[in-house]
Amino acid sequence: xxxxxxxxxxxxxxxxxxxxxxxxxxxxxxxxxxxxxxxxxxxxxxxxxxxxxxxxxxxxxxxxxxxxxxxx
Numbered sequence: 001x002x003x004x005x006x007x008x009x010x011x012x013x014x015x016x017x018x019x020x021x022x023x024x025x026x027x028x029x030x031x032x033x034x035x036x037x038x039x040x041x042x043x044x045x046x047x048x049x050x051x052x053x054x055x056x057x058x059x060x061x062x063x064x065x066x067x068x069x070x071x072x
Contacts, residue, residue, distance in 0.1 A: 040056065
């Protein structure tokens with residue numbers, strides 16, 4: 001077993017396989033996303049538990065294409 005294989009099994013470093021590399025520049029910072037959603041919620045007076053609230057917080061735009069902020 002090579003050192004690179006051992007690192008891969010331990011989950012340390014970049015790994016030796018191409019699928020192990022993650023491009024973090026394309027992923028959203030969840031703190032900024034949550035702050036944006038909280039501001040939208042406050043501005044539009046969306047109450048927790050309503051359909052709009054569930055759409056805002058649980059929509060998966062990258063999976064379904066749904067816009068969590070409603071129609072713009």
